[in-house]
Amino acid sequence: MDRILVEKYIEIYFPDISDENTIKNERKKVRNLLAKLNKPESVYKGLSFSCLNISEQVRLLHFILEEIDERQIVSNLNKIDADKDYCNLEMENEDTVIEGFFEDETPDFEPIDINSMLICCRKVIRSELEAHLMLDYLKSSNETLIQLLVDEINSFYAMGLRFENLTYIKEYVDYIINDIMQLVVYKIIRNSDIDTLVVLQELSKEVKKLTNELDVKLDEKRRKQKNDDILTASQVMDYFVAYLKHRSRLKEETDIYEELKKEAEQFPELSDLVKEEYIAEKVLLPEEDIIKYKEIIMEGDSIYRFKEKLSITRRFVDIMRDYGGRQCYSNCLQDLKVYFREIYISKATYRRLQAHKIVEDYIEKVDMAVEKNETIPEFDKKSQYLFVREKISRGYFREKGLLADYYAKITFTSELHDLLLKIYWLCDFEDALVSLYKVNANLLEKMRKLVII
Numbered sequence: 001m002d003r004i005l006v007e008k009y010i011e012i013y014f015p016d017i018s019d020e021n022t023i024k025n026e027r028k029k030v031r032n033l034l035a036k037l038n039k040p041e042s043v044y045k046g047l048s049f050s051c052l053n054i055s056e057q058v059r060l061l062h063f064i065l066e067e068i069d070e071r072q073i074v075s076n077l078n079k080i081d082a083d084k085d086y087c088n089l090e091m092e093n094e095d096t097v098i099e100g101f102f103e104d105e106t107p108d109f110e111p112i113d114i115n116s117m118l119i120c121c122r123k124v125i126r127s128e129l130e131a132h133l134m135l136d137y138l139k140s141s142n143e144t145l146i147q148l149l150v151d152e153i154n155s156f157y158a159m160g161l162r163f164e165n166l167t168y169i170k171e172y173v174d175y176i177i178n179d180i181m182q183l184v185v186y187k188i189i190r191n192s193d194i195d196t197l198v199v200l201q202e203l204s205k206e207v208k209k210l211t212n213e214l215d216v217k218l219d220e221k222r223r224k225q226k227n228d229d230i231l232t233a234s235q236v237m238d239y240f241v242a243y244l245k246h247r248s249r250l251k252e253e254t255d256i257y258e259e260l261k262k263e264a265e266q267f268p269e270l271s272d273l274v275k276e277e278y279i280a281e282k283v284l285l286p287e288e289d290i291i292k293y294k295e296i297i298m299e300g301d302s303i304y305r306f307k308e309k310l311s312i313t314r315r316f317v318d319i320m321r322d323y324g325g326r327q328c329y330s331n332c333l334q335d336l337k338v339y340f341r342e343i344y345i346s347k348a349t350y351r352r353l354q355a356h357k358i359v360e361d362y363i364e365k366v367d368m369a370v371e372k373n374e375t376i377p378e379f380d381k382k383s384q385y386l387f388v389r390e391k392i393s394r395g396y397f398r399e400k401g402l403l404a405d406y407y408a409k410i411t412f413t414s415e416l417h418d419l420l421l422k423i424y425w426l427c428d429f430e431d432a433l434v435s436l437y438k439v440n441a442n443l444l445e446k447m448r449k450l451v452i453i
Helices: 002-013 020-037 054-067 071-075 101-105 114-126 131-158 166-189 196-228 233-266 287-298 306-322 333-345 355-371 382-399 403-426 429-451
Strands: none
Touching: 002 020, 002 054, 020 054, 054 233, 114 131, 114 166, 131 166, 131 429, 166 196, 166 233, 166 403, 166 429, 196 403, 196 429, 233 382, 233 403, 287 306, 287 333, 306 333, 306 355, 333 355, 333 382, 355 382, 382 403, 403 429
């Protein structure tokens, strides 16, 4: 099959070239690319290349070999990088709705606000609502969401248009991660009456079962797509790019987890239980008493320029509360201790930067924006924010004596991410949304059986 593709490629794109060396080089380029696309465990497994007819396969090969501006990116796609957006991998799609269509044909159209639904679910999970009522709400919200999405798809079908908004898939994936991981953190790990490790093991079994079912569905879907000849090269690349973007952010988190685990293995004091005399309670301190708690914050150790570093830490806590939506306070003993130790005691680096450097640079940017009355900036890179955020999360788990639960949580998180990302591979908008609905419904029902006695 590869030989046929190579010759078809030459026939279409180099019909008038008689120079043997040129043809030989072009054949070699195509064969090398096909070897990458066919590699079983590479990132290209998410590219539905085999579902295309020969003409579309050749078109896709030419796009990758000749039309992408940043050639190096193709060779490095296996590398995780949350700071890349991959927009230069998008093909021009001749089936895209023409600009102005929504304004002219559907003036009242508004996209479904999945993020607002996510925020509502988050508030419910963090509330004091009884477990069965909370799970009822999450189930109902999931059913409402899929109904809204299917109704919108059908309304466009009624106008004779196939409408695909891949942002919905991305937002639905994030919605599910929010539902499940917020439940794990706020209703499982924080509940001393529940054995967290047992619950996570059972949830992991459910994710594995759903993954196996999705694998079967993927095989069937790809056979049907190939037989029916319904996909184009641009469609396949649209889904692949959406997958790459989301994969980079979620897998970046996994890489950060691994770095933090390595640090804990190298420096056991970062994973040891906090001695009773050094445990920091979630209490607000009078301004004049904060410095008196140095012994608890430092757990009996000393550090150069403690007051200066404490002041920087407090400023960062304020920024995360005021602009990052975090429930933390610069006069709360537990918040101060966790932030201080993860910024200044832990020496873990990510991409050669320590947390204190990232934090200090960010504070400088925020203070400058405030002084000039400008919009509060984001971190220089997404990866930097993810790194600092995850370190802070680890610090809270350690302070509460829950590091074993933390490491079990991140293992499960990685498994859940793998399952959800694989849904992009379906290369079918409605099928992907329905599959996401079923994953969330199954996991919520599993959670109900595990939590409600």
